[in-house]
Amino acid sequence: MTNADALPFHDVEFRVRYAETDQMGVVYHTNYLIWCEVGRTDFIRARGMSYADIERAGIGLAVSELTCRFHGAARYDDLIRVRTTLAEVRSRGITFDYVVTRAADGGKLVTARTALVSIDRNGRPVALPPGVRGLFEPG
Amino acid sequence: MTNADALPFHDVEFRVRYAETDQMGVVYHTNYLIWCEVGRTDFIRARGMSYADIERAGIGLAVSELTCRFHGAARYDDLIRVRTTLAEVRSRGITFDYVVTRAADGGKLVTARTALVSIDRNGRPVALPPGVRGLFEPG
Amino acid sequence: MTNADALPFHDVEFRVRYAETDQMGVVYHTNYLIWCEVGRTDFIRARGMSYADIERAGIGLAVSELTCRFHGAARYDDLIRVRTTLAEVRSRGITFDYVVTRAADGGKLVTARTALVSIDRNGRPVALPPGVRGLFEPG
Amino acid sequence: MTNADALPFHDVEFRVRYAETDQMGVVYHTNYLIWCEVGRTDFIRARGMSYADIERAGIGLAVSELTCRFHGAARYDDLIRVRTTLAEVRSRGITFDYVVTRAADGGKLVTARTALVSIDRNGRPVALPPGVRGLFEPG
Numbered sequence: 001m002t003n004a005d006a007l008p009f010h011d012v013e014f015r016v017r018y019a020e021t022d023q024m025g026v027v028y029h030t031n032y033l034i035w036c037e038v039g040r041t042d043f044i045r046a047r048g049m050s051y052a053d054i055e056r057a058g059i060g061l062a063v064s065e066l067t068c069r070f071h072g073a074a075r076y077d078d079l080i081r082v083r084t085t086l087a088e089v090r091s092r093g094i095t096f097d098y099v100v101t102r103a104a105d106g107g108k109l110v111t112a113r114t115a116l117v118s119i120d121r122n123g124r125p126v127a128l129p130p131g132v133r134g135l136f137e138p139g
Numbered sequence: 140m141t142n143a144d145a146l147p148f149h150d151v152e153f154r155v156r157y158a159e160t161d162q163m164g165v166v167y168h169t170n171y172l173i174w175c176e177v178g179r180t181d182f183i184r185a186r187g188m189s190y191a192d193i194e195r196a197g198i199g200l201a202v203s204e205l206t207c208r209f210h211g212a213a214r215y216d217d218l219i220r221v222r223t224t225l226a227e228v229r230s231r232g233i234t235f236d237y238v239v240t241r242a243a244d245g246g247k248l249v250t251a252r253t254a255l256v257s258i259d260r261n262g263r264p265v266a267l268p269p270g271v272r273g274l275f276e277p278g
Numbered sequence: 279m280t281n282a283d284a285l286p287f288h289d290v291e292f293r294v295r296y297a298e299t300d301q302m303g304v305v306y307h308t309n310y311l312i313w314c315e316v317g318r319t320d321f322i323r324a325r326g327m328s329y330a331d332i333e334r335a336g337i338g339l340a341v342s343e344l345t346c347r348f349h350g351a352a353r354y355d356d357l358i359r360v361r362t363t364l365a366e367v368r369s370r371g372i373t374f375d376y377v378v379t380r381a382a383d384g385g386k387l388v389t390a391r392t393a394l395v396s397i398d399r400n401g402r403p404v405a406l407p408p409g410v411r412g413l414f415e416p417g
Numbered sequence: 418m419t420n421a422d423a424l425p426f427h428d429v430e431f432r433v434r435y436a437e438t439d440q441m442g443v444v445y446h447t448n449y450l451i452w453c454e455v456g457r458t459d460f461i462r463a464r465g466m467s468y469a470d471i472e473r474a475g476i477g478l479a480v481s482e483l484t485c486r487f488h489g490a491a492r493y494d495d496l497i498r499v500r501t502t503l504a505e506v507r508s509r510g511i512t513f514d515y516v517v518t519r520a521a522d523g524g525k526l527v528t529a530r531t532a533l534v535s536i537d538r539n540g541r542p543v544a545l546p547p548g549v550r551g552l553f554e555p556g
Contacts, residue, residue, distance in 0.1 A: 014153065015180075017173060017176065017177055018176055018180065018190075018300060018301070018306070019173045019176065019300065019306050019308065021300045021301035022296060022299050022300065022301070023296070023299035023300070023301065023302075023303045023304075024301075024477055024540075026301075026540075028296070028297050029450075029480045029483070030297065030447040030448075030450045030451055031447075033446075033447045033450070034156060034447055037156065037157055037158065038156055041154075041156075041157065050216055051157075052214075052215055052216040055215075055440075060441055062487070063446045063487055064486070065484075065485070065487070066446070066484070066486075066487075067482075067483070067485075068482070068483040068484075069482050070479070070480055070481050070482070073479075073540065075191075076191055076301055077180070077189055077190070077191040123441075123490065157439060157440070157445070158439065158447065160440040161435060161438045161439065161440070162333075162435070162438040162439070162440065162442045162443075163401075163440075164440045165401075165440075167435070167436050168311075168340075168344070169308040169309075169311045169312055169436065170308075172307075172311070173308055194301075199302055201302070201307075201348070201351075202307045202348055203347070203348050204345075204346070204347050204348070205307070205345070205346040205347075205348075206343075206344070206346075207343070207344040208342070208343050208344075209340070209342050209343070209344075212340075212401065215440055262302075262304075262351065292431065295451060295454065295458075296454055296458065296468075297454065312434060312436045315435055315436065316434055319432075319434075319435065319494070328494055329435075329494070330492075330494040333493075353469075354469055354472075355458070355467055355468070355469040
């Protein structure tokens, strides 16, 4: 398949769960990073393959580096939007950028970047198979 | 408001997150109970008031009892449906039933019940305010 | 091995993590059930085998039923004690009881019971192997 | 109090919980960051004040930036050691470094840094009170 028309980013929306808050009354900070993973899962599905299928084919994408800045705080029941952008495709990995906003007013909450490495079933780094790499390349 | 037409149950759907799986390859069991809370949040919103608003009005709904049976296992990326049903309204609390299914084939995963008690800002049991109780009664 | 001297219960202690609180200012309710699992892991290790070893031998113990009552609320940084008691051993499963208390004053927070079924690598119910069953029987 | 003898780092140890694993068979990546918070909570307590007390005095420490590198994977039941080191104290915040290792063999799992800003009850940045700042300064 080609991705000639593939957008360079993908948006997903969902509401903040009560379990995701902490006693400061806002979302506990590591939950934003779980949301980033929801964002990249949905990005990959939008390219035509689910990450679940990639794993069934024997390839995992493991986070190797992560940077994150916290600009604002999400609250329980807020509608959240995660915009996931493909930053880089390498022979053995992919890097994504994320912007997490409050959907109601576009308020910026978190910006983050994760570098992922492709690994085999034994956790060893391997080249991205062409079928997977193709999902992330211009057609 | 009246709820003459209010359905006795409410459905919400979402996908399983990677973070919710465990090394058995299925969803870790306590996550189903977080999903039940997503279900009752959405049930309450469908009745015309968000649980966030109820808390802002000074009333919390705290889980006092919980029973749960596990019938099947959800997997990463499965589309999940939580059906929340109002089981009972008491002067100081509400009981909900839940059926969690795999949306693709209707496979039953979990059935659960939670009893909630209404508490004030200091954690003391109080009667449900009429405005809140009204949400759960036939019109 | 024999367990002639095995205590019928086992205690484990740890502190409440910030991530475990919610915006009510107390521990989010499903976290108590994660603590119960910490309790049974430690119970099993005290009997002479780690649950990790049991899984490596091809047997999983999956929660099939769970009941829980919430009596009081734990707060961030509280020292928590989980007392795990063996309630029943069946050919295909084990049932544990738990009492979660605040260590400082013994205040009762949660009582719970979980029934576990033994499953093979494909998730099918199987008899507990004698070596595992023996861990839970009087010597 | 003075901290003339205060060590520049602090270690805490605990075991990996089953709930912290994912279907790759290792610890889900955001859990290491929850462990870092366990590390800094324990670091602060070792300096003579609990973070719970700091919050009761009206000051919160919110994560504003986070960087993290993943070097190896922790598994269920591994004994984990988090070494927390004070990196910098500023008028309105503190930065900590973390090294997460497997205690059995010292294998390095994660290195991370978090910048925290001090905020008041309304979430506004404020100067660290002298009593709190003193905890982190040489005597």
